Amino acid sequence: MTADLTASCPVPLNDYAQVLLAHGGGGRLMDQLIAKMFVPAFANPLLAERHDGALINLDGRRLAFTTDSYVVRPLFFPGGDIGTLAINGTVNDLAMCGARPLYLSAGFIMEEGLSMETLWRVVQSMKRAAADAGIQIVTGDTKVVDKGKGDQLFINTAGIGRVEHERPISPAGIRPGDAVLLSGDIGRHGMAIMSVREGLQFESSIESDCAPLADLVLSLLNEGIEIHCLRDLTRGGLASALNEIAQSAGAQIDIDQNAVPVHEEVQGACEILGLDPLYVANEGRFVAYVPVSDADRALKTMRAQALGAEAAQIGMVVTGSPGLVTLKSQIGARRILDLLSSEQLPRIC
């Protein structure tokens, strides 16, 4: 029986007989695992879209449904903790479907010996973050695993949102000529985590950008912006989000690095560590694809809000090679911006 199952399992054919950290890293290996393992097995059109959430038509009502597990290490970091991540991460996936976040579930996997005060602090963060995002936690579950079989606390949240407009927002909606808009500066979440990881401390304090993005997205929709696609920047950073979208949309995306806002302390920290901010994780930033004729109005709308103050057009969708992302560097040379095989930092969210 084992032999049969192995033979029919497509993933070991790629020489990975075991799950690696990279299979959860938001890069090429995770992409392969999802494409070869999960999508074929659970075959249905919603999953195959590879959107941030599923758009469900339930008796004529359009709902968005999404889930994420949070395994960030350490649990607390400048600008947030696993609790704020668990709320905002799922709120943002709903927002990327163009939905108004309404209801959350919360599943806690606790390691035996977790300090009750730590749990309490995380739960209070979740309470505040849920209130800030205007979402209700309506159902939950608690599990405890033996000491040494977990890592203090993992949290899963799933979310339901209401789609209140008729616009189809998905990679399939992208067109050559679309402007690529970025909602703010990049790299802060990843570098905030890095700043508290074992032994790595920077002089200046970099805070995570962790924030709920739904209001910003809903304001664009209210403004009548013809949003074609949205994608938040998480594991794998801006570069991975662009690559995923370029592949799903079958479009080429050209980016101008000079237009991508990176704060000086993030740039400095990245240089010290040999990291590229384009690949560093974010938790409160997204890219919007809109017709170029709507770009200025969209930027004005975003910049009027604190979370979108640094919004910028960073590139264009062009006719060219489907799936390709190119980057014009700060010195003017154009190169391919590829998908990394894994996240630079494991367990970033």
Next chain:
Amino acid sequence: MTADLTASCPVPLNDYAQVLLAHGGGGRLMDQLIAKMFVPAFANPLLAERHDGALINLDGRRLAFTTDSYVVRPLFFPGGDIGTLAINGTVNDLAMCGARPLYLSAGFIMEEGLSMETLWRVVQSMKRAAADAGIQIVTGDTKVVDKGKGDQLFINTAGIGRVEHERPISPAGIRPGDAVLLSGDIGRHGMAIMSVREGLQFESSIESDCAPLADLVLSLLNEGIEIHCLRDLTRGGLASALNEIAQSAGAQIDIDQNAVPVHEEVQGACEILGLDPLYVANEGRFVAYVPVSDADRALKTMRAQALGAEAAQIGMVVTGSPGLVTLKSQIGARRILDLLSSEQLPRIC
């Protein structure tokens, strides 16, 4: 700051400064943790109901929404695996809301080094179980944690179901005079897990009862049975489910042990191990509270289906002490059937 937070954290006041395995065991400690930590923090009426899922009214449509994480050890056991559990467990929570299961999310937390073949086998089980339950997996997430910081594989599923009837099904609906119906024999899931746990092997093979319960529940609703409340029997077994309902409903429940079906091999295994089958976990059984005038018709409907073949009336809701569960034992003595402080077996689901 730490001192303030500790002072405002109610749980350590109960002398538990750390999370114990029992806090996830379905017994008294888990009950306290939920009541004192999660319900007050995430305060909203849906969570406070302590139902198996939240009943949401979305623009006039009634939906059920629920979540569970699965941390069962070992991953494979007679009659199922973590994949079948992850589908059926959440399907059953939707069924207990009287809902038709429609959509599932799936979040995988994998430990680095997990065998790809093991993952593949679990995913195939999920595929089959989802097809059997008529539910679609429409969105998902994969995370990987470092070797030694997990235990091969944890799965979270969240589910959405449609409530297709007007009946309010919840503990508040229970009335003195209601019959307590049990859908089948008890104790098989817990003893199946036990049979493969380290060093404990029985001669006869006991298979888990893991199964999707939605069809059985929907058939009762189609039959016009006036269901007042439903509860599936999971962690903590029949005794815990009865206690939770008696407390939530503010009612007394009297049970006749002679009426509770327990298969001979389960009874024998329990006796060897000193376990009480009333507290052993199940994954394909539920209790229904219906007016006694509907009891015979409900039993006939259930018994016509394989999953309900051994359905039986096991007791009555009576006026008496709110929250009390009493048991008339096999030799006729009546005693209080209490909530254990924890599950007899950790990580049963």
